[in-house]
Amino acid sequence: MTRMTTEQALTQALHEEMRRDARVLLLGEGAATKRPGLAREFGPARVRNTPLAEAIIAGTAVGAAASGLRPVIDLLFAPFLTYAMDALINSAGKLRYLSGGQCEFPLVALAMTGSGWCVGGQHNHNLEAMFVHAPGLQVLMPSTPADSKGLLKAAIRERNPVLFFIDLGLLHQEGEVADDPEEIVPIGVAALPRQGTDVTLVGYAKTVPVCLQAAAELEPHGVSAEVIDLRSLKPLDTACVLDSVARTGRLIVVHEASGLCGIAAELGALAASRAFGALRAPVVRITGPDAPAASSWALEQAAVPQAQAVVDAALGLMAEPLRRTPVVEDAWRAQA
Amino acid sequence: MNASPTQTLLRQFQTLLLIRSCEEQLVELNRQGAPDTCSSIGQEACAVGVIDALEARDRILTNHRSAAHLIARGADPKRLFAEVLGRVDGYCGGHSGTLHIAARELGVVLTSTIVGGELSLAPGVALAQKMGQGDPGAITAVFFGDGAACEGIFHEALNLAAQWQLPLLFVCENNQWQAYVHRLETMADNAITAWAEGHGIVTESIDGNDLEAVHAAATRAVAAIRADSRPRFLELRTYRLRGHSGQDDQAYVDAEELHHWQSRDPLRRLQQRLTEAGQLDPNTLEAMTREIRSRVEEAVAFAHASPWPDVAALIHPVYA
Numbered sequence: 001m002t003r004m005t006t007e008q009a010l011t012q013a014l015h016e017e018m019r020r021d022a023r024v025l026l027l028g029e030g031a032a033t034k035r036p037g038l039a040r041e042f043g044p045a046r047v048r049n050t051p052l053a054e055a056i057i058a059g060t061a062v063g064a065a066a067s068g069l070r071p072v073i074d075l076l077f078a079p080f081l082t083y084a085m086d087a088l089i090n091s092a093g094k095l096r097y098l099s100g101g102q103c104e105f106p107l108v109a110l111a112m113t114g115s116g117w118c119v120g121g122q123h124n125h126n127l128e129a130m131f132v133h134a135p136g137l138q139v140l141m142p143s144t145p146a147d148s149k150g151l152l153k154a155a156i157r158e159r160n161p162v163l164f165f166i167d168l169g170l171l172h173q174e175g176e177v178a179d180d181p182e183e184i185v186p187i188g189v190a191a192l193p194r195q196g197t198d199v200t201l202v203g204y205a206k207t208v209p210v211c212l213q214a215a216a217e218l219e220p221h222g223v224s225a226e227v228i229d230l231r232s233l234k235p236l237d238t239a240c241v242l243d244s245v246a247r248t249g250r251l252i253v254v255h256e257a258s259g260l261c262g263i264a265a266e267l268g269a270l271a272a273s274r275a276f277g278a279l280r281a282p283v284v285r286i287t288g289p290d291a292p293a294a295s296s297w298a299l300e301q302a303a304v305p306q307a308q309a310v311v312d313a314a315l316g317l318m319a320e321p322l323r324r325t326p327v328v329e330d331a332w333r334a335q336a
Numbered sequence: 337m338n339a340s341p342t343q344t345l346l347r348q349f350q351t352l353l354l355i356r357s358c359e360e361q362l363v364e365l366n367r368q369g370a371p372d373t374c375s376s377i378g379q380e381a382c383a384v385g386v387i388d389a390l391e392a393r394d395r396i397l398t399n400h401r402s403a404a405h406l407i408a409r410g411a412d413p414k415r416l417f418a419e420v421l422g423r424v425d426g427y428c429g430g431h432s433g434t435l436h437i438a439a440r441e442l443g444v445v446l447t448s449t450i451v452g453g454e455l456s457l458a459p460g461v462a463l464a465q466k467m468g469q470g471d472p473g474a475i476t477a478v479f480f481g482d483g484a485a486c487e488g489i490f491h492e493a494l495n496l497a498a499q500w501q502l503p504l505l506f507v508c509e510n511n512q513w514q515a516y517v518h519r520l521e522t523m524a525d526n527a528i529t530a531w532a533e534g535h536g537i538v539t540e541s542i543d544g545n546d547l548e549a550v551h552a553a554a555t556r557a558v559a560a561i562r563a564d565s566r567p568r569f570l571e572l573r574t575y576r577l578r579g580h581s582g583q584d585d586q587a588y589v590d591a592e593e594l595h596h597w598q599s600r601d602p603l604r605r606l607q608q609r610l611t612e613a614g615q616l617d618p619n620t621l622e623a624m625t626r627e628i629r630s631r632v633e634e635a636v637a638f639a640h641a642s643p644w645p646d647v648a649a650l651i652h653p654v655y656a
Contacts, residue, residue, distance in 0.1 A: 059489065067469050
């Protein structure tokens, strides 16, 4: 194991996979400039700077993927993905099906998002659920350097197109990362970083450390919280969540993306339809608001679920299982 | 063994006839209740002239108006019709219907019905060829219309292909109509080649209803691409003789303009040219027409007899 940041772990994954498979190439705005080590080792044919033109970067990756290459594209910030959506959603996600299975699109689209850099709504938008709605795509959003490396490696080896979201706020956080280049993290399998018996806290990306902190703060209150790190949003590890809820009877889902039709809504519906008998309290969602990400530090942080809101919600569920007052689900209201 | 120029021209004429006959049949099937199709009646010489200049190792991307490209590349009308009707024996197992038919066995690798979608994908196909995937020396041809030339992705694709020196032939079938809008409402008259040249790409603008002229220009462009691995651009000036799709009655079309282009019908022009040169006599033409008619009828019967997909196919094959 080696200690490194998420950014370093991602670069290491790219190095290892490009060494392993000559069909892997990296395209993006400054892809070669920002990762000179990759450019040096693999040369300008495989590590390519592109024009600032997301639609053609993505389209080129889709065309190349259908023709025997395994492109990784770095689209920088998640809101820029909207320019790339035709290629990713209409082509990569649909043309396998529409052609009756004549092609596959092994490609990875990288994009950063999330609070922490005060970059505002056109550089920070947690739009991962939009891609969950697109058939044919897989969507990943890890929380640790180890998972970032292992999942990126899995994504590059995958036969289907993968949207890989990188949480800006976690980019420079350090963690232990496996050295073995064959150690991958399977897509579609959630992690269970903390076990507990009273309440299930589900998060992904930066809300995983939030849930872990909340679980630690709940312990002195005599509340044993289990924490699930989804890591993969599509496919979603529903078995892991259902198994946990069957044991705890309480579910709180926490994410930075807005709540409407999001991952938490999906898990709430899952619990209601498949674990109704096990539930001992209403499902709670703690999410970002239906508003563009703010640039001001104070506003940006207010939008993001914090541990205290999770603790309050969990204590509320323990004290008053059949709540008569509505649960405050927008993080900023709970934190106001 | 190389065919003589006359044999080649006769074969190309026969392909034009087959395309026309298939597309008229698709219009008739639609009248009887089959899904709408976007026909390329009037544009057949573009498809045949360009595709005949390509080799089996080359790759093709097309769009919603794809029947001519597919047939010119050797598609079987039986499987084409079955696909339009959504049946299992279609090229895509019935998953495409008329709008996104790909046939990788023919080298028609990706078809997007999003206007400009084919332009977004084509540089990647050519990049893979340049990086050693597929047969050495192969190139990619992408077919699109003047409507797609108004999409932003047109410029992004041209710019990337020029900068990365991709072996890519851009084929703009300028058929004057962008769905229900005449192109002169949306672009300057000579915009298309000027735009391409602005990206540093060598262009030719050709009478797209003159099969021999199209074939000659495409042959030049393909040879040039193979020689220097740089993109080339063909604007083929043609006309969509039918409406945008289905039973569209073209009430919005200027009658004089339509008449002008009907008189320049690529099929009739080639027929006249062959007849005048003594290379096509009425008996041969009648035999050709009869044979094509029977192929088309056979295709209709095949398509109608082909089973519907099993409902299990509803969610397959979304993922690999």
